[in-house]
Amino acid sequence: MPRRVSLYSLTFSLPLLIWQLLFFVFPLVFLVALSFWTVKNFAMRPDFDGVNWVTMYGRAVFWQAYGTTFALAASAAILTSVLAFPCSYAIAFKLSESARRWAIFLMVIPFFTSYLVRVYSWQIFLSDRGIINVVLGWVGLGPFGMLNTVGATMVGYMTLAFPLVVLLQLFSLVFIDRSLIEAAHNMRCGRLRTVFEVVIPSARVGLTIAALFCFILTFGDFVSPVYLGGGDPTTLSILITDTTKSGQQWPRAAVIALTMIATLLVVAFVTVRFAYKGRSK
Amino acid sequence: MMERPTRPFAVTRRSLLVGGAAALATPMLSRRAFAAPTELTMLAWYGHAEPDMVAEFEAENNVKFVPKYYTGGDNMLGLISQSPPGTFDVILSDAEYVQQLNAAGYIEALDPADYAFDDFFPEFQKFPGHWDGDTLYSVITRFGFLGVAYNTDALTEAEASSYEVFWNEKLKGKVGHFDWHLPNLGQISQLLGNAIPYDIDEAAWEAVKEKTLSLRPQVGGFFDYGGTFSSLNDGQMLAFAGIGDWITGTLEKNGAKVRSIIPEQGGLQWTESFSIGKGSQKADLAKKWIQYVTSAKGQAKSANMAAYPALIPNQKGWEVLNAENPDEAKRQGMVIGQSNVMDMIRAGRIQYRQLPIQQDLETWNDFWSEYKGA
Secondary structure: OOOOOOOHHHHHHHHHHHHHHHHHHHHHHHHHHHHHOOOEEEEEOOOOOHHHHHHOOOHHHHHHHHHHHHHHHHHHHHHHHHHHHHHHHHHHOOOHHHHHHHHHHHHHEEEEEHHHHHHHHHHHHOOOOOOHHHHHHHHOOOOOOOOOOOOHHHHHHHHHHHHHHHHHHHHHOOOOOOHOOOOOOOOOOHHHHHHHHHHHHHHHHHHHHHHHHHHHHHHHHHHHHHOOOOOOOOOOOHHHHHHHHHHOHHHHHHHHHHHHHHHHHHHHHHHHHHHHOOOOO | OOOOOOOOOOOHHHHHHHHHHHHHHHHHHHHHHHHEEEEEEEEEOOOOOOOOHHHHHHHOOOEEEEEEEOHHHHHHHHHHHOOOOOOOOEEEEHHHHHHHHHHOOOOEOHHHHOOHHEOOOHOOOOOOOOOEEHHHHOOEEEEEEOEEEEEEOOOOOHHHOOHHHHHOOOOOOOEEOOOOOOOOHHHHHHHOOOOOOOOOOOHHHHHHHHHHHHHHHEEEEEEEEEHHHHHHHHHOEEEEOOHHHHHHHHHHHHOOOEEEOOOOOOEEEEEEEEEOOOOOHHHHHHHHHHHHHHOOOHHHOOOOOOOOOOOOEEEEEEHHHHHHHHHHHHHHHOOOOOOHHHHHHHHEEEEEEEOOOOOOHHHHHHHHHHHOOO
C-alpha cells in the first residue's frame, strides 16, 4: 500500500527541505559552476573551463596549505578532546545535579561573545609584552615569543571549540549506564582502568562526534591563524582570501572551498563510521 | 436638570479626532521644518565618511553619507561589479585602480573646470591614470609614501634608512608584512635598483623573487589592516615592509614609538582619488563633495583624517593646514618654504605604486602566496 503524505508531516519536513535547498544545495551548485568560470581584467565571466582546477591543483603552495590545515585541525581535534575529557568527566561524574547545571551554563557563556573579540583578547595575554610574559618576568623568566606562532593558533582553535567539545562529550558521558561502572568496580577494576575500558568505549560515539565537530570548526577557521598565528603558516582559509584579494580570482577560491567541503564530507563519513562501528541497531 | 458628571481626563470623540489628526500631522510638520537629508553613497577606504571628514559638508548641504568601506582595490572592484549601476555616488580609488574602473565603465567622465587644479602642485594637475587623453575620470585628493616602518626603541633612524634593515639579525622574526604583494614586492624591486620598480623584465623579476625569498626567515607574520596596527603598536613587530605614515602616523599621534622613513633606495607613492559612480542619480551632489574635499579647507581636514593621515596635493590646503595645525604640517613634512615632501618627489626618490607592467598581476600574486607558504 503506498504511503500517504500527510499535511502534518509535510508541515514539519518542508521548512527543513527548503532551508537545505536555499542555503546548502543552491550555493553549493553555484560554487561548483563558479569554479569553471574565468576571469579577464578583473571581471568574472561565465564559462566552462577547467583551468582553475588545473592551476590550483598544480600549485605546490595549495597542497602545502592543505597539509598544514589538515594537520592543524587534526591536532586541534585530538588536543582539545584530550584536554576537554577530564573537564567533561568531572562535570558528569563528580558534580552534583545543580553544580552540573551551573557548569553547563558556564560552558555556554563563551558563545554569548564574539569569537573574534575573544581571539583578539588573547593577543593581550600572548604578546611579547603581554600579561603572561609580564608575570613570567616577575620570576625572572622570558619573554617568550608566543604570539604569531602555531601554538597561539592552537590556543585560538581551543577558544573556538573547547566549550562545544566539553558539552558534546558531557552529553554522552551523562547517559552512560552507571551500573556498568559499578559492575567494573565490583569486579575490582581500578578507577583509571574503568575510565579507559568502560567509560570511554561506552561514550565512544559522543567523544568521536565531539572531536569531529572540533575538526570541522578549526579546518575552516580564518580568525585564529590570522590574528594569533600571524598568517604564518598559510592555511586554506588564508589562501582563499589571498586568491580573491588580487585579480578577483573567485573561481580559484571556489576550487579551494570545494576541496575543503569534499575533505570535510570524507572526514565526517569516516569518523561517523568509526563512531558507530560494531554497534547494533 | 441632571448635571453631566465631569471627568478630568475624559476622552470624547471630538478630542480623540483632534488629537489623532494632530499626532498624524506632526511628522509632516517636522518634515517641512527639517527636510530629510539626501543620502549620498560612498565607496571608500575606512575613515573617509566618518564625522571628522564629512560632518561639516553634511550639515551645509543637508546630506547624509552612507559609506561602504572596502579593504583594497580588488575588494572595491568586486563590490562595484556585484552592485547595480548607480549604487555608489562617490567612489574613492587608489590610482592603479582608476584605469580599471574606467575600462569597466564604472565611473563618469568629469569636467576639469569644476575642480581647483590650479591650486594643486603641478605634479598633481594631470596625474597619470586619472586621465584618458584629455578626459578626466578621477580627482586626486590625497597621497602618501611607503618606506620602512620601524619601532624607534629598536632601531635608529640611520639603521632604518635602508631596506636592507629588514635582513638585520636583530629583527629575526620581528619583520612584519602588510599582506599585499604590490607594496612589498615594489620595495624589494626598489632595493635592487630598478628605476621603475613595477616595470621590470624577467631577469629583474627573478632577482626580486630571489631577494624576497631570502627575507622569509626574518618574517614574523603577514598582517591585515587591523593586525598591522596592533602588531606595531604593541611592539610585536619591530619593522614593517609595505606601509608608511598612513599606519605609523596614526600610531605615532597616539604615542606609539613607531615611525616611517623613506630609505636611501627611495619610496613608493600611493594615491587616493575621488570619482563619480556611473549612473549616479546624485552626480551634482557628488561633484559638490569632490569640490569640497579637494578645496583648501577640505584638504586640510583630509591631511589630518582621524582614520589615517595623508599628504595633500592642494598648495592652498597646505597653507590652511599650516595655519590651523602647524605641528601636523611639520610632522608630515608639509611646511611651505622649507624642505618638504615635494622635494623628495622632485628629486626622483619616490615612484608610483602601480600594477606590474611586464608581468601579469596574477604572476605577482601567485609568487606572494608561494612566498608566504615558503
